[in-house]
Amino acid sequence: MVLGDSSYAPVNAMLRVSRDLTIDENDIEIGFVRASGPGGQNVNKLATAAQLRFDTRKITLPEDAALRLNRIAGQRMTKEGVIVIHAQRFRTQERNRADAVDRLLEMLREAMVRPIPRRATKPTFGSKQRRLEGKKRRSDIKAKRNTARFDD
Numbered sequence: 001m002v003l004g005d006s007s008y009a010p011v012n013a014m015l016r017v018s019r020d021l022t023i024d025e026n027d028i029e030i031g032f033v034r035a036s037g038p039g040g041q042n043v044n045k046l047a048t049a050a051q052l053r054f055d056t057r058k059i060t061l062p063e064d065a066a067l068r069l070n071r072i073a074g075q076r077m078t079k080e081g082v083i084v085i086h087a088q089r090f091r092t093q094e095r096n097r098a099d100a101v102d103r104l105l106e107m108l109r110e111a112m113v114r115p116i117p118r119r120a121t122k123p124t125f126g127s128k129q130r131r132l133e134g135k136k137r138r139s140d141i142k143a144k145r146n147t148a149r150f151d152d
Contacts, residue, residue: 015101017108021059028104029053030097035088049088052100056081061111069111083107 013025035049056077061069070077077083087100123131 015105017105018112021061021108021112023054023059023108027054027058028101030100032093032096048091048093048096049086050093050096050100052083052085052087052097052104054083054085054104056083064114065111069108072107072111 014022015025016022029052031051031053032047033049033051034047056066056069057080073083076085083104085100085103087096087103089099090096
């Protein structure tokens with residue numbers, strides 16, 4: 001190994017999702033396939049689209065976060081709990097790989113955030129009055145349409 005060599009990747013690289021959750025980069029499997037869509041010769045010859053696979057059973061998520069992740073992932077999660085992300089926005093493998101990892105991390109971050117429960121509130125007296133005043137005004141406008149009839 002040469003110091004300063006940027007191609008060297010540490011074996012125990014951990015990706016921080018949130019304060020409570022980190023995932024091991026070795027648990028993420030990334031393969032490359034041919035991208036679909038327009039692109040001419042490039043799309044026919046090169047496998048630039050990244051296909052990321054991440055098994056959610058390898059991390060310990062709170063029960064509520066696991067349910068949110070399942071809802072957020074939707075069809076991207078298999079019945080076995082493997083998230084599959086297909087990234088083909090860019091023309092290079094490296095940018096598609098980074099895009100797929102970023103999308104996985106964003107999905108996990110979103111699942112870790114607990115939604116704030118909504119507190120039921122009653123409408124204020126003023127808002128009720130304004131609503132009723134608006135309805136009365138509209139009713140008067142419509143009622144006036146009928147009274148202006150002249151019979152010959």
